[in-house]
Structure formats: structure tokens, C-alpha cells
Amino acid sequence: MLSDPEAGQASLQYGLTLGSRELRTQLAKILAGMGIKSDLDNLGIFHNFSEVMILLGEVFINPGDVVYYQSPQDLNILQVLAEYYGAELKQLSSGILPPDAGRVKLVYISNSKQLSPEAKEILLDMASKLNFLIVERSLNGDSDGSELKLSDKEGRVLFLGAFSEIPVLSSLGEFIPLVYLEASSQLMEKIEIAKGALTLCTNSLLQGMLIKALSPYVDGKEVNFGKDETQISPEELQDLLSYRGERLMPSEIREILKYASIEGLLYLAGGVPDPQLFPLDKILNIVNNLTPEEWMEALNYSSHKGLPELRAAMADYISEREGINLTEDNVLITNGSQQALDLIGRFAERRGSKIITESPTYLGMLTAAVPHIGEEDILHMDLRTPQGLNNLSQYRTGAMQSGVPAPVIYLTPTFGNPAGYLWTEQERRNLIDVVKSFRNQGYDVLIIEDDPYGELNYTGLNPGEELIIAPTFLSMYPEGIIYLATNSKVFSPGSRIGYIVGDNQYMDEFAQLMEELEVEVSALPQLISAEFIKSGMLKEHIQVLRREYAKKARAIDEALRKYMPEGVEWTPPQGGLFVWVEIPQEWGLDLKALLHDVAVKEGVNIDGENVKFAYVPGGAFSIDHSTDNAVRLCFATATVEEIYKAIHAFAELIRQHRR
Ligand SMILES: Cc1ncc(COP(=O)(O)O)c(C=O)c1O
Incomplete structure (x- = not known):
């Protein structure tokens, strides 16, 4: 994977918060084999079970909420909900909740096969009446382990599995600790926002390894995509959220990261390093030379x-x-x-x-x-x-x-x-x-x-x-x-x-x-x-990055000088990856609306060419709107030529829309 430049670069770069599209597509095919219909919005890839538990705790658990579990073995994985988030953990006997169940938020079922058909029906029914969620742990990636999910009419069942249990991957053992979660899109959206704040995205190297290992198995398989449209009502969702879940801030950058895949869009938004500068050969060399003990x-x-x-x-x-x-x-x-x-x-x-x-x-x-x-x-x-x-x-x-x-x-x-x-x-x-x-x-x-x-x-x-x-x-x-x-x-x-x-x-x-x-x-x-640090490669590599990024830093400063109307201010970048550009307040520009409606969608005509580009509106960088009249520009990813073109277009956009 690292020897293929494109796959190698992808496995070293930031990824989407919920995981690589390619891996989620592969996963959707595997889940389709279990009868679970899922679109990419319903799927998330996570580092391990504890990350999923932290996220569930974050979004849903308030101190004193009750989490039921099926088997004492589940306590291991649920501990964080009790220890950190203050949930009360109670064991479920024969799948039935007692009348004094408390404020139930989650029921964790690790083996749905052990529940009688009646118990399953009652559990789903109670989930609806008492407004709680069920986490169903996949059983060794086999289709029999998804019985609650398959009868889930209201989108209350979250289906949790480990990649290492998917039969074709089992030879990898614990090697790839990544896990996945399937959930209705409204729940996944909250989890995505929480994940963006927690770890930003999942390890790309491990995802790349999985993509490679899964492709012979899933390539050519038909997948029945389709959103998991089952939805809890907005009031019920609100009632499920913890105080932290209510405070989650959708990140402007996560939204704008999605623009990065638009063909032809000049990208001065997310702080994404230049993939051409990744030390691919050196990393390949390290991986190839790991000893058996390592x-x-x-x-x-x-x-x-x-x-x-x-x-x-x-x-x-x-x-x-x-x-x-x-x-x-x-x-x-x-x-x-x-x-x-x-x-x-x-x-x-x-x-x-x-x-x-x-x-x-x-x-x-x-x-x-x-x-x-x-x-x-x-x-x-x-x-x-x-x-x-x-x-x-x-x-x-x-x-x-x-x-x-x-x-x-x-x-x-x-x-x-x-x-x-x-x-x-x-x-x-x-x-x-x-x-x-x-x-x-x-x-x-x-x-x-x-x-x-x-x-x-x-x-x-x-x-x-x-x-x-x-x-x-x-x-x-x-x-x-x-x-x-x-x-x-x-x-x-x-x-x-x-x-x-x-x-x-x-x-x-x-x-x-x-x-x-x-x-x-x-x-x-x-x-x-x-190894990268100890061998001195990091130190050497930083010198390469300094020289290469310095060219782009100079270019963006020159382009700003050349094109920006008088009154626009910035500090010439002496380091890092960003320039902060301030536009006079009295020009009355709504930089957020202009980004979405004009810069990305319509584009700006310069020299007979329609140029589309993305930046980050400054308002995202304070909580008191004191930075609404600025934008952050990242000069790391675009080429020098693209930087000039994007700044030219941005200056034009300012001229056209200023008061
Ligand atoms: C100031 C600052 N802190 C933290 C981060 C997060 O970096 P990481 O990719 O290590 O999560 C960034 C990334 O852009 C950053 O600019």
C-alpha cells in the first residue's frame, strides 16, 4: 500500500471524521451480506471500542443515567460509561427491564441470539416507550448476530463490530484494532460531531491496510445502498442527549473539509499538509525493517x-x-x-x-x-x-x-x-x-x-x-x-x-x-x-518542509499584495501554514455566506475563467463573533499557481460584494 504513491499518500493524510469513503463502502457491502442496509452516512470507523464508548458517553450519558448490559463480560467495555460519565450499570435478566428500571439511556446486548423472540420484541418495544437506545454487538461478523438491528423500526439500534472479527480478516487478529458502528443517520451525525472534537479522524494507515485486505473479498459485490431512514423524533433525540451532547458544536472546518473533494476547487481551507511532501519512502523503509519482535x-x-x-x-x-x-x-x-x-x-x-x-x-x-x-x-x-x-x-x-x-x-x-x-x-x-x-x-x-x-x-x-x-x-x-x-x-x-x-x-x-x-x-x-524520530529522519524532514512551504508562504503574501484592495490587512507568514486576512468591517461582507454561495458554488470570473475556491470564515475562531470580518487561508495544499489564482478570485469577490 505504501509502495503505491496514491494509496500511500492517502494512508498518511488526514481522513474524513467517520472514516474513508472507500472503507465505508466496503463495509456497507459486508453489512449488506448480513441484511443491514446502510449508506455512508450510517457508518463510522473508529480506533477501538473505547473510542466508541467515550463517544456514546459524550453524546448520551448524564450522571445517574442507567445502562443495562447482558453479560458480566460486557462490564469491561462499558466501564468508561460508569467511571467517567457516571452511568449506573445494571445487568439485564432474560432481556426484560424491571418496572423500576430508572432513567435508561442504553441497553448493551452482546449476544442477541441468547434473547428469545419475545424478549427481543419486548426490548424494542420498551426502547420506543421509554426512549432509550440499544447497542447490539455484532457476533463474529456473522449475519445471525444482527437480529435486533434487522427488526429495528425506529433507528434505535446501533450495530457495533470489530474488523478483526470479519471472517476474511480474522487472520490479522488484533493487528487492526479498528471497529465500526452502524446507526441511523441522525444519531451518526451527533456521533460524527463528537468524534471530530475527540480525535478528528481515524488512523489512515490502518484504514489503508484494511482497504487493501478487504478488496479481494468485496470487489465486484453488489451493494444495496440506501440510507437507514428510520428516525427517532427530534424531541426524543433531544431528550436522549447528555448535557455534553447538547453543547456539541458542529465544526465549520469539518463541513469545509468535505469541499476538498470537489473537482477543480482551489482549496485554501482546511489545514491539510501537502501530500507530495510526505516522507513515503522513509516510512516504507521503516515498516520493511521492523524486526519480528517489533x-x-x-x-x-x-x-x-x-x-x-x-x-x-x-x-x-x-x-x-x-x-x-x-x-x-x-x-x-x-x-x-x-x-x-x-x-x-x-x-x-x-x-x-x-x-x-x-x-x-x-x-x-x-x-x-x-x-x-x-x-x-x-x-x-x-x-x-x-x-x-x-x-x-x-x-x-x-x-x-x-x-x-x-x-x-x-x-x-x-x-x-x-x-x-x-x-x-x-x-x-x-x-x-x-x-x-x-x-x-x-x-x-x-x-x-x-x-x-x-x-x-x-x-x-x-x-x-x-x-x-x-x-x-x-x-x-x-x-x-x-x-x-x-x-x-x-x-x-x-x-x-x-x-x-x-x-x-x-x-x-x-x-x-x-x-x-x-x-x-x-x-x-x-x-x-x-523510529522516525530516533533515526534523525524527523529533523532532516523538517528542513525539507521548511524550504518547500517557504515558497508557498512567499507566494501567498505576494499574491495578496498584488490583488487585494487597499484596506485589507494581513501579516506576511513567517512560519506555519496559515495567513489571517482581515477585511474592514464597514465593507459589510458576510464571509460565511459568500464562501458557501459564491466562492464554492457559483465561482468568480477572472480573465474569462470561472474560479471556485474555499477558505475558512474567521467567525469559527472565536465564540464572541469578534473575528467575523476575517478569513483563514491555508497555503499548504495548493500549488503556487493555484494560490495566485485563488487569491485573485478572492480579491475580486471582495470587490464585487463590498459596500
Ligand atoms: C493549533 C492546533 N492544535 C491542534 C491541532 C490538531 O492536530 P492533530 O492533527 O494532531 O489532531 C491542529 C490541527 O490543525 C492545530 O492547528
Whole structure:
């Protein structure tokens, strides 16, 4: 798979939240063989059972809700619902719910064959009357294990299976831990949004391996597509949602990611790395040279904290780069940084902390944190300015007086997302000084430094050019910072590996959260990443990326200068993948409507050519509409020529629609 450039690139790239279309199509064919009709909207591919359980907990479970299970063996998989989400777990006797069943939300059936036909009928009937959902666990991928799903008239049954149990894949054993869920589209839509906030998407490498393994089996099979149209009423769905489920924010970017597949559309939207720059040969080489012992490890489960070799490799890498002293105990591995952001939200919720962040801020942090703490607990402050620091001090005084716990400060200070700004060393020092003074008085403010782009620095590349760097917050104040890193922008987003790095006092709290949630990251991508880092390939590869992305950064700045009307403002990108473009408010542009209705649908005519393009409207990057008059442009994916054309068209769109 890695030796085929197209499949190889797809297996290293970000994927759709619910999983690859190709794999879902294959899955639909397999399910069709069991009599289950499903369209792509009804299917999702997930990393493992614990991810599915976290998502079900997230969307549906409030503390005190009751979850019934069929067999004590099911307790294992359902534990997270009790331990983290506060569900009460009760065993079902002979498939019948007692009259004092409580506020039932889920019934987990691991072997529907054991239920009598009457019991099945009663269960489905009660699900409708009491408004609960049934999760039916597929039995070894055979058609007899889908009996509840097949009689499901109201879309209340979610069908859950493991790929490793599909007969043709069973020889792979635990090697591919991915699992799937089939559900009516309205339920799947909620789960998709929750998944976007939790891990963004599923590991592309493992999905690629499955696609390859399944194709001889399913190719040529006819599939009876058709949406699972059975739907619960909107009122019943609302009643099923947990408080987190009610707060889920549909992500603008997830919607816009779907535009990426439109033929001919110039894509300056999602922060998707250039697939041409993936180190395909090097990864192939690593995979081919894994020893039998390493394959054994790759076939096995990892641990909640991640594989020790990857944690140690990352600790050494960052220690050397930052001149600090980290060990593997200072590093935890997550399913992409997105999962780290989800954990930050949970951490803040547990402490009763608000999150203070800049405006604009990374929207993935907002979508991750809001379900846990609510929009009202996110505050925007520009902490680069004396005014912002003053606001922080005032906040502290008020909070201390009223007994509100210390906040968490979330920043992307180095070529961040979306604005691409670089905080100066002095600005960093000023904030650290304030935070230190708070902490000396026992006010435990924690700074989260999210840094996917710090190494993509395009300054100092040409002879005579000055290299502009600012030290990381981590290097300046290791005991007060949680630092987030990711494979996504410097190696492979499809590998879904993120890193939480920090002082042991905080790492213990994060490790505990991960244990409660049973966070598991697949072993194979961890082993590949460890080798990529240890061998020095990561360091080398970053130099290639710097040179290549610098060309595009220069191109987008030149194109903006050439085409944008006077009054439009941006900061020339010195690193990262984005430019933040601000358009005067008084021009009255609705940048969201213009994106969907004009830029993507109608297109803009330039030089006799109709040009369609996509950007991300700025409103997505704050919760207070303070950024509605801006857009985020990503220059990573498009070619230099496409960048010029898209910016030309964008400038024209602004001219045509401004007041
Ligand atoms: C600032 C920031 N944090 C986190 C992420 C999530 O990255 P990952 O792919 O590792 O989940 C991104 C991705 O665009 C990002 O820009």
C-alpha cells in the first residue's frame, strides 16, 4: 500500500471524521451480506471500542443515567460509561427491564441470539416507550448476530463490530484494532460531531491496510445502498442527549473539509499538509525493517500512556531542541493533538476552570472544550498586550474573591492556527512573569502551549536573512507549562499521534484522565514514529518542509499584495501554514455566506475563467463573533499557481460584494 504513491499518500493524510469513503463502502457491502442496509452516512470507523464508548458517553450519558448490559463480560467495555460519565450499570435478566428500571439511556446486548423472540420484541418495544437506545454487538461478523438491528423500526439500534472479527480478516487478529458502528443517520451525525472534537479522524494507515485486505473479498459485490431512514423524533433525540451532547458544536472546518473533494476547487481551507511532501519512502523503509519482535509489539495493545519507546524518543527530541531535561515520564501519547485538546477540556471541567484564550483561537480547541465546560467558560483575552495582562490580573482578583478556581490559559504562540502570529520573546516573558506571580501566591494557573507549527519556520533560509525565533514557553518555564506537539504537520496527520508534554505534577492528572477514559493509541504508528524520530529522519524532514512551504508562504503574501484592495490587512507568514486576512468591517461582507454561495458554488470570473475556491470564515475562531470580518487561508495544499489564482478570485469577490 505504501509502495503505491496514491494509496500511500492517502494512508498518511488526514481522513474524513467517520472514516474513508472507500472503507465505508466496503463495509456497507459486508453489512449488506448480513441484511443491514446502510449508506455512508450510517457508518463510522473508529480506533477501538473505547473510542466508541467515550463517544456514546459524550453524546448520551448524564450522571445517574442507567445502562443495562447482558453479560458480566460486557462490564469491561462499558466501564468508561460508569467511571467517567457516571452511568449506573445494571445487568439485564432474560432481556426484560424491571418496572423500576430508572432513567435508561442504553441497553448493551452482546449476544442477541441468547434473547428469545419475545424478549427481543419486548426490548424494542420498551426502547420506543421509554426512549432509550440499544447497542447490539455484532457476533463474529456473522449475519445471525444482527437480529435486533434487522427488526429495528425506529433507528434505535446501533450495530457495533470489530474488523478483526470479519471472517476474511480474522487472520490479522488484533493487528487492526479498528471497529465500526452502524446507526441511523441522525444519531451518526451527533456521533460524527463528537468524534471530530475527540480525535478528528481515524488512523489512515490502518484504514489503508484494511482497504487493501478487504478488496479481494468485496470487489465486484453488489451493494444495496440506501440510507437507514428510520428516525427517532427530534424531541426524543433531544431528550436522549447528555448535557455534553447538547453543547456539541458542529465544526465549520469539518463541513469545509468535505469541499476538498470537489473537482477543480482551489482549496485554501482546511489545514491539510501537502501530500507530495510526505516522507513515503522513509516510512516504507521503516515498516520493511521492523524486526519480528517489533511486529509482535505492533500487533499488541499499547498502554494508556503510549509506548515507552515513543515517549522516550519524543522526550529526547524536545530536550535536545529546547535545552531542557525531559524523560519518558514527561510525555503522554494521544490520538492526535485533537485528543489532547479534548483532555484539556476535561481537565478544565474537573478543576472548575475557565479557559482563557486569544481571539482568534484554534477552533479545534473550542469544539473540544465547549462540550465539557460550555461556551460561557471560554474567555478571550489578548495576553500579548499590557491591556490583556491587566484583564488577566483583574480576572484573578475577582475569581479569587468569589472562590472560582484558577483558569487554564490556551495559546498557539508560534506561527499558530489560525493567525500565524509569532509572539516575541518579551511578550512570552511578560505573560510568564504574571503567571509566576499568581502561582507564587498559590493561584495555580496553567499555560497550555499548543505548538504544531513551531518548527515550520521560514525565516533565515536564504543567505543574509535573519533567522527569527522565539523560545518556547516550555523552555522558559518548564514547571508551569503543558506543551502539545503532534506528528500532523511535520510527519503524517494520518498517523494520528499527538504528544502531551509537561511537568510530572500535571502529567499524573492527565495520565489518570487517560486511564479513566481508557485512551488507547494504536501501536504500529507509534513504533513507526519512534523510529522516525530516533533515526534523525524527523529533523532532516523538517528542513525539507521548511524550504518547500517557504515558497508557498512567499507566494501567498505576494499574491495578496498584488490583488487585494487597499484596506485589507494581513501579516506576511513567517512560519506555519496559515495567513489571517482581515477585511474592514464597514465593507459589510458576510464571509460565511459568500464562501458557501459564491466562492464554492457559483465561482468568480477572472480573465474569462470561472474560479471556485474555499477558505475558512474567521467567525469559527472565536465564540464572541469578534473575528467575523476575517478569513483563514491555508497555503499548504495548493500549488503556487493555484494560490495566485485563488487569491485573485478572492480579491475580486471582495470587490464585487463590498459596500
Ligand atoms: C493549533 C492546533 N492544535 C491542534 C491541532 C490538531 O492536530 P492533530 O492533527 O494532531 O489532531 C491542529 C490541527 O490543525 C492545530 O492547528
